[in-house]
Amino acid sequence: MKHENGTSTEAGWNLDNSYARLPKAFFTSIKPAPVHSPKLIVFNESLASSLGFDAQALKSEEGVEVFAGNQLPEGSHPLAQAYAGHQFGHFTMLGDGRAILLGEQITPEGDRFDIQLKGSGRTPYSRGGDGRATLGPMLREHIISEAMHALGIATTRSLAVVITGEGVLRETELPGAILTRVASSHIRVGTFQYVAKWGSEEELRSLADYTLQRHFPDADTSGNPYLVLLQEVMKRQAVLIAKWQLVGFIHGVMNTDNMALCGETIDYGPCAFMDTYDPETVFSSIDRQGRYAYSNQPYIAAWNLARLAETLLPLLDNDKEEAIKIAEKELSNFTELYRCNWINGMRAKLGIFNEEQQDEDLIEELFTMMQKYRADFTNTFRALTFDTLEDTSLHGYDDFDQWYKRWQERLERQQETKETSRELMQKSNPAVIPRNHRVEEALDAAVEKGDYSLMERLLEVLSKPFAHSPEQGADYFAQPSQSKQPYRTFCGT
Ligand SMILES: Nc1ncnc2c1ncn2[C@@H]1O[C@H](COP(=O)(O)OP(=O)(O)OP(=O)(O)O)[C@@H](O)[C@H]1O
Numbered sequence: 001m002k003h004e005n006g007t008s009t010e011a012g013w014n015l016d017n018s019y020a021r022l023p024k025a026f027f028t029s030i031k032p033a034p035v036h037s038p039k040l041i042v043f044n045e046s047l048a049s050s051l052g053f054d055a056q057a058l059k060s061e062e063g064v065e066v067f068a069g070n071q072l073p074e075g076s077h078p079l080a081q082a083y084a085g086h087q088f089g090h091f092t093m094l095g096d097g098r099a100i101l102l103g104e105q106i107t108p109e110g111d112r113f114d115i116q117l118k119g120s121g122r123t124p125y126s127r128g129g130d131g132r133a134t135l136g137p138m139l140r141e142h143i144i145s146e147a148m149h150a151l152g153i154a155t156t157r158s159l160a161v162v163i164t165g166e167g168v169l170r171e172t173e174l175p176g177a178i179l180t181r182v183a184s185s186h187i188r189v190g191t192f193q194y195v196a197k198w199g200s201e202e203e204l205r206s207l208a209d210y211t212l213q214r215h216f217p218d219a220d221t222s223g224n225p226y227l228v229l230l231q232e233v234m235k236r237q238a239v240l241i242a243k244w245q246l247v248g249f250i251h252g253v254m255n256t257d258n259m260a261l262c263g264e265t266i267d268y269g270p271c272a273f274m275d276t277y278d279p280e281t282v283f284s285s286i287d288r289q290g291r292y293a294y295s296n297q298p299y300i301a302a303w304n305l306a307r308l309a310e311t312l313l314p315l316l317d318n319d320k321e322e323a324i325k326i327a328e329k330e331l332s333n334f335t336e337l338y339r340c341n342w343i344n345g346m347r348a349k350l351g352i353f354n355e356e357q358q359d360e361d362l363i364e365e366l367f368t369m370m371q372k373y374r375a376d377f378t379n380t381f382r383a384l385t386f387d388t389l390e391d392t393s394l395h396g397y398d399d400f401d402q403w404y405k406r407w408q409e410r411l412e413r414q415q416e417t418k419e420t421s422r423e424l425m426q427k428s429n430p431a432v433i434p435r436n437h438r439v440e441e442a443l444d445a446a447v448e449k450g451d452y453s454l455m456e457r458l459l460e461v462l463s464k465p466f467a468h469s470p471e472q473g474a475d476y477f478a479q480p481s482q483s484k485q486p487y488r489t490f491c492g493t
């Protein structure tokens with residue numbers, strides 16, 4: 001059955017538009033700009049099904065017209081969201097300059113997910129930009145976000161990537177593409193910054209109430225609800241950033257507009273995973289000061305949360321001084337909150353179930369050696385899951401061999417058997433991550449030659465990162481050959 005204003009219901013569209021019911025200043029109603037001749041490049045079948053879509057219908061010509069922005073799905077109220085943000089520490093007005101929210105898909109389980117097109121044309125927030133995206137960065141977002149999901153790290157998802165059939169001018173002309181992003185919501189720290197700066201207190205309260213209701217409906221808000229909002233957001237960020245650190249993920253552009261209150265990783269621009277362990281690692285070509293280096297990520301998260309807390313001050317207490325006191329006291333808990341998540345995650349990586357005071361020293365010593373001997377982050381932990389010292393990548397260094405012995409003794413001081421420990425370690429240490437050279441190789445083949453086979457194979461391997469199976473192939477475990485140039489990433493515009 002075809003509807004006047006959109007695609008057929010057979011595809012399973014079930015959209016609500018709660019964001020569009022918020023104050024008008026929060027967004028601009030606008031349709032995606034049509035494209036010439038779209039073609040579906042990537043389609044995420046399992047995600048489509050879990051959202052209640054009929055995968056076949058969605059893959060049809062009609063479905064592709066939706067992913068391209070040429071047709072609206074039934075029930076859509078398309079809009080671009082307004083937000084601000086601190087970019088590398090500098091506050092500025094932003095907003096969806098190349099994205100359109102189609103609506104919120106309500107799943108058969110009753111969950112709500114934003115369906116957003118990224119690369120769908122100009123909006124009032126585009127500033128000088130063309131509103132478009134190119135194929136390489138959109139495929140990159142698809143690969144890395146799906147890898148993150150498989151690693152058990154909260155993330156926005158990618159439902160589809162289409163090429164638009166139109167060229168997009170960057171340094172050269174590149175194929176245009178649109179990614180359909182799925183997120184628990186796109187409410188960012190920057191969304192609060194925008195409303196706090198330019199909206200009324202009433203508008204700020206409505207955004208805070210909406211966020212509480214949408215993301216933390218079970219939280220006890222009988223006390224100070226806006227303090228609860230801050231606490232809950234802090235908890236999710238502590239979990240998220242700890243998980244990034246535990247797999248060596250570097251986001252690369254942790255501006256406040258790229259931090260989502262729902263606690264999902266968002267905006268896969270210059271992100272990358274670390275090969276050789278070095279806490280100072282920076283991949284992004286524009287991060288010259290190392291603001292978003294690996295070891296800085298927890299501090300930047302705290303900084304961003306402080307910016308969020310500032311926006312909430314008028315809601316925290318009528319008395320400004322009192323509000324500041326409440327916010328500061330709360331923010332001071334973040335370091336410990338993060339540390340708890342991180343240390344528990346590290347215990348699991350080392351197969352440790354119970355807690356001992358000296359665990360932190362044991363862990364720190366391992367990292368010191370990893371840095372000293374330029375060990376591969378993923379492979380070091382993967383090798384520890386093997387049975388013997390001889391199998392470990394740092395075997396032969398005296399300090400490491402002694403450390404290994406102490407670690408073994410530590411494992412003996414718990415009830416769990418060696419076998420149970422190893423199971424925990426295998427679940428906590430991925431065998432494969434999206435290594436930069438593999439990602440680049442897959443993207444080159446796709447963009448330069450229209451050959452998607454390398455990407456498909458990579459996606460398959462990355463979908464089971466904890467399988468520890470030889471079928472995954474040594475190719476995906478191996479570090480890149482040493483090159484003189486450090487790996488560099490670029491913002492995905
Ligand atoms: N080609 C473009 N045209 C217009 N605006 C753009 C373009 N590229 C980026 N922007 C805007 O610049 C700002 C910062 O870009 P950033 O790279 O953080 O976001 P993004 O990758 O486009 O989107 P998101 O954070 O939604 O993943 C955002 O407001 C974004 O919409």
Ligand SMILES: [Mg+2]
Nearest residue numbers: 257258266267
């Ligand atoms: Mg962004």
